[in-house]
Amino acid sequence: MNKRDKKVSVGIVGVGHLGEHHVKHFAEMENVQCVGFYDIDPVRAVLIGEKYKVKPYDSLQALLSDCDAVSIVTPTDTHFHIASDCINVGKHVFIEKPITKTVAEAEQLLTLANTNDVLIQVGHIERLNPALIPLKNYSISPKYIEIQRLAPYDVRGTDVPVVLDKMIHDIDILLFLVNSNVESIDANGISILTDSIDIANARIRFKNGTIANITSSRVAQDHVRKAKIFQQDLYITIDFLLGLTEIYRVLDPEEPDPDAIQDVPFQYGDKKKKIVYEKPEIPTLDALKAELENFANSVQGSATPIVDGLAGKNALELATNIHDLILKDLH
Structure with missing residues (x-):
């Protein structure tokens, strides 16, 4: 067989x-x-x-x-x-x-x-969030990324710091989007309700020049899981919670865009451009089911892991470096 x-x-x-x-x-x-x-x-x-x-x-x-x-x-x-x-x-x-x-x-x-x-x-289930699916249709080369992951307090998950519980999701996405090694990290955080870090922020500079600013909290009033991606002639906003992706592109006036919902012409100097707005349809997807199906298919040999062991190790390494910097700053 x-x-x-x-x-x-x-x-x-x-x-x-x-x-x-x-x-x-x-x-x-x-x-x-x-x-x-x-x-x-x-x-x-x-x-x-x-x-x-x-x-x-x-x-x-x-x-x-x-x-x-x-x-x-x-x-x-x-x-x-x-x-x-x-x-x-x-x-x-x-x-x-x-x-x-x-x-x-x-x-x-x-x-x-x-x-x-x-x-x-x-x-790393967020890698299978359907709001990320439209990005495969674009050449992603970000210069600046901003990600927020905020949640009200829940006793589950408090056995580990917020960087390793929540921020690590966004670190994995970040490393997936930015094909470059980390050059430097600035980080800070604070403990509020638990004995470990409850709110954390990190500013990460990659060797290719990309800057990322990520914030995580487990003592927020509401759930927020959003990302903004900026690069030349392209701006993408993602709401992981709502499954909503919005894309703004700068094109030449005569350049067609069949996916555009709206376009706005503008001019700077003697250059004429237009901003087009796209709101791609997001498929309904059970991310955990898809993740486990990918595992089973990978064991069978018909697929490869979406997040393999090396990617998991790399996300943990960056998360650990961020957490250690926060602890060093606190002490």
């Missing part, structure tokens, strides 16, 4: 709030056999097992003996040891973000995965 025709047997480790959704989606996929899950809470395990008709295992080792791939949905400080156990016995792994607690751990996982010829995919 061809590898692509064989169902992928997947197990889940951790069936808390997010892990339950992993069980649900994998159980519904036609090319996946959801063999079961392991969770340290036996009461929760019985509940999820009965709800989705999926087998709860009493140990990680027992689960690993029955699957090809594992989805790890546990607290960050457990990622390295669980993923290592999986990779060492030849299992492909999906790891919810951040990939690990430390960059050194992430680097060790990448080495292990290469040695054991397995793939790592990291759950």
